[in-house]
């Protein structure tokens with residue numbers, strides 16, 4: 480039934496306008512984003528209006544909503560109501576009762592209605608975003624999957640905040656609609672900085688997805704965007720010149736793991752371990768190291784379980800990778 484959200488009535492020459500300033504949904508002014516639909520007695524979709532779009536203003540209002548009548552030139556094809564038909568309305572897919580006003584259809588009329596409908600609202604998060612890594616000037620997408628477990632059509636919105644204000648969210652400017660039982664994906668994109676004075680950092684993004692019908696029905700979580708000027712996971716991590724930082728082994732680890740790296744030429748080498756809040760929890764001077772492959776053992780005793788980042792800094796390059804300590 481997902482197609483309902485985009486289905487449109489036959490835009491014929493005959494129509495009546497319906498409008499409201501006091502329509503209720505779950506006992507409150509019908510929220511912005513709600514979809515009002517009109518049907519003729521044969522259940523032909525004849526009008527659609529979204530609260531908050533076009534001439535519809537705030538919550539509680541809809542219209543002017545064109546409810547298109549039958550095209551009399553197409554005999555035997557029902558495109559909409561005929562004179563004196565009673566128009567049936569739904570709000571977010573739920574049948575609406577007419578509290579006041581006259582829903583019968585007459586061409587070229589305007590009719591004010593008060594409608595009321597209800598639905599149960601429930602949302603289950605079925606996919607949470609995973610931590611990602613990125614470099615300068617990238618747009619990184621995070622996705623939250625939600626299933627509408629309510630009894631009617633719902634629509635979702637996401638808000639975010641960043642621990643590092645150099646990162647910006649690019650949010651969708653419209654709701655994501657889901658019929659009852661349907662799973663949809665609510666995305667947000669994060670623009671990484673063009674320039675920064677802190678070349679390696681972690682942006683912790685707090686996000687909240689809420690129901691448009693009942694914003695108190697919501698899910699909040701957080702996800703990390705690991706930012707490094709030299710960490711290029713899309714390309715497999717091999718950097719120009721032969722410098723490479725390899726994935727630690729074992730990973731996940733408890734309490735110790737081995738970190739390997741390759742140097743194209745001799746360099747002073749520093750190992751740093753950073754937590755998800757960007758705090759350096761280990762900074763170890765490995766001294767001058769020769770060209771070739773090296774490994775160093777790292778012991779996480781004293782740290783709590785979670786994601787950490789390890790970074791090898793040389794005279795000419797540095798690279799950061801992620802590891803997971805599980806106790």
Ligand SMILES: [Ca+2]
Pocket residue numbers: 549550551552553554555556557558
């Ligand atoms: Ca017709």
